[in-house]
Amino acid sequence: MGYHDTIGDEAAKMLEFVENGTTDCADGTMDVPASAYTDTAYFAREMSEIFLKLPLLAALTAEMPNPGDYKAMDLMGKPILITRRTDGSVTAMYNVCSHRGMILKPEGHGNAKRFSCPYHAWTFANDGKLIGVAEPRKFGEICKENYNLTPLPCVEAGGIIWVSLDPDADMDIGKHLGGMLDDLEAYELDKWHYCGSRRIYGANWKIAYDGYLEGYHFAAAHPETIHPRTFSNIMSFTAFGPHLRVGYPQVRIKEALGALPRETWGEHENEGYDFVRTIFPNVSIFFAPEITQVAQLIPGPTPDKNMTNLIFIRRNGPKDAEDAQAIEGMMDWLRDVVDVEDYGVGLQVQKGMESGARNFVTFGRNERGNQFFHKYVDYFVSDDPGKAPPIL
Template sequence: MSHQDLINMTRSLVEHGAADTMEYADDIVRIPASSYTDPEMFEREKKQIFRRLPLMVAPSCELPEPGDYKALDICGVPLLLTRQKDGSVGAFLNMCKHRGNPLVEGTGNATRMVCGYHGWTYKNDGSLVGVASPQDFGAVDKASLCLTRFPVYEKSGLIWATLDPDSTLDIADYLCGYDELLGAFGFDGWTLFAQRTLPGPNWKTAYDGYLDFYHLPVLHKDTFGADFYNRANYFSFGPHQRLSTPSKYAIKVQGEDDQKIDLTQMADEDIPYEVLVQGVWTIFPHISIASFYGGGQRGAMISQLFPGDEVGESYTTQYYVMENKPETEADVKSAHEQFDFLEIVVRDEDYKTGKRQHEALQSGLLKEVLFGRNERGGQVFHQWVERLTNASDDELKDIFAAECKQAAE
C-alpha cells in the first residue's frame, strides 16, 4: 500500500460528495440483542478475541526512551511492555517465575525490575539475572526462568502484542497492510501530551459508536452541531476499517483559521496529508484514531477500548498525541481544551447513551437491533466478531494469510 492508495480513497470520497451519493451496504442487517447482553458470549469474546488476536497496546510515544516500561491488565492477563536497550519493544507476562507476583505497576523507567515479594531480579529484556539468597533457595537454571514472552510488533508509531505466548498468527498478516497506511499519520516521533481512562458500556456497544457517523448531528447536536455530516463511506482492510465523509470539500486548519478547500480543483500532489487521513481509522477489535487540531498543531486522539469485568462494562484509555510538544502556555492551554472537549463528547454523550441502551437491552424484550444500509461499518464489525470468535487457531492463520494476500494484489 502506498501514498497513491490514500489519493485513490480521497478521490472516491470527492466523487461521491460531488454527486451527493454514498456507498451503501446491500441490505439492512439484524443482530441479536443478546449479543450485547449474554454473559457467556461476553466471556467467549474475551477469550477468543482479546486473548487471542493482536491488540494495539500502546502508541510508541508512550515508551520513547530505553528503560521505559508500562504494565496493564487486559481481560485478566497482566502485560508488561518495555523499551529495551536496542530500541526494540518487549512484551512479557508481568509475573515473576517464582510465585507469579506482578513485577511492576503503572509506568516508569528501569533497566532492571525487582519482584517486591522475594526479590528476584529481571532485566528489562525479560531475562532472570538474580535469585535472592541463592545458597538457601537451591540451584536453578536462570535461563529457563525468563519472563514469558508475548509476540510483539511495532510499526507506524504503534505497538501491537498478542496475549498468547504460543500464538503463530503473524501480526503483520493480521493487519492486512493497514499498518502501512497508518504510517501516513506520521506518529513516529510524535509526543504523548495527555491520557485518561473512562468507564463505558458493553465493549461492542461502545465500539459501534466509533463506526457510526449516522448519530453525529443527533446525539452530538450540542457539541458538534445539528448540521454536522451523518454520512460515511467505508474502506476495509480485513476487519480494520476507515470511515470518512463523502465530500468534495475538506477543511485545512491554518493557525487559528479554518480554510475550506475544493478538492476537485486541487492536483493529487497538492492534497495536504491531514486531508488524506481525515475521518476515523479503526483497528479491530478495539482502536479508534481521529485527527484533531489543538495547541497550534496537528494532534490525534487514539481511543483504546477493552472489555470490563462484566458484560455491561468496558473501559477506554484516550491518548492525545501531538506532532510536537506544545511550547507556549497558550498552546498547552489550547491542547488541554481540545482534549477536555473530547472527554465531554465521549463520556457525557456516547458512553452515557451506550449505558442507557445496554440497561434497556437487558430487559430482553427487544430481540434484535438493526444496522441500516448506511451503517456498513457496524455490519462489517459484527460479522468479523462472529467469524473470529468461532474460528479455530489454524483457521485464524488461514483467514489472515488470505486477507493479507488479497490486500497485496
C-alpha cells in the same frame, strides 16, 4: 496508485455523497441479536477466539521511545509489562514475579534498567531475565533461566507495539493489518510525541465500537460538538481485512476542496474531510489537526462493561507552557465528548438490550461499517473452519 491518490479518490467520493445527498450503503439492512451484547457464553467466545488470540495494541511507540522505557498495564485482565531494551527493540512479558506471583510494577510508565520485586526483592533485567535472588544461600539453589519473566509475542510496527496473549500467536503484523499498515506508516507515528491519556468506562465493547463506525448519530447525539463540523449520516468505507478507514465529510468540504488542485486532495486530510481508522478488534484512531486520539477498548470483565483508554499523541511536543495547558484542555474536552455523549448513550443502550424489549437490533443500509464489523465478529467466533471472511 499512490497512498495520497487513494485518499484523494476517497475525498472525491465523500464530496459526491454530499452533493447528491447520499452515503456509502450496504445492499440491505441487517439484524443482530440483542444477546450479542448481553450473553455470557457469546462474550466468552469473543474473548477466547478474538481477544486472546489476535495481536492487540498494547502501547504506542511514542509512549516509550527511549532505551529503558517501560509501560505496565492491564490487558484483558492480564498484568503486562512492555519494555524497550538497550538495542531499541521491545519486549513484552507478564508483569508477574516468577517467585511468588507478585505484580512487579504498578500501572504506568517509567524508565528502568532492572525491576526489583517489592515483595522479596528478586531482580530482573528489563528483558525479563532473572539476575538476582535475595539471599540466595538461604533460599536454595535454582536454575535462573527457569525463573525468567514469562514472555509474550510482541512486535513493533506502524508506530504501535502489538502484543498477543496467545504464546503461539502468528505475529505477522503485515499479514494481520494488510493495507492498514501502509496507512499507519504514512503518518510515521514512531516519531510523534506522547501527550497523555484518559480513561473512561462504558457498556459492552461492541456498543462502544459501534459508535466509531457511523456518523448517523452525529445530529442527535453531538448537536453542539461534532455536528457543527461534520455532516450527519454521510460516510465512506474502505476495508483492509477486518479493519476500516471511515471517511466523514466536513460541512465545508466543497469550499475546502474547491480551493485546492484536484491532484492534491489526498494530501489535505482534515481540510474538508476526516477519517476514523478502526483496527479490529478494539482500536479507533482519529487524526485531528489539533491532536490525535487513539481509543483502546478493553472488554469486560462481564458482557455489559468495557474500559477504554484514550491515548493522545501529536506530531510535536508542546511549544511552551501555554501550549502544554492547551493540550491538557483538548484531551479533557475529547474525553468528555466521548464519555458523556457516546458512552453515556451506550450505557442506556445496554440497559435497553438487557430489558428484553427487543430480541434484535437493526443496522440500516447506511450503517455499512457496523454491519461489516458484526459479520467479522461472527466470523471469528464461528465454529465453521470453512467459513469465508466477510467482504465489505
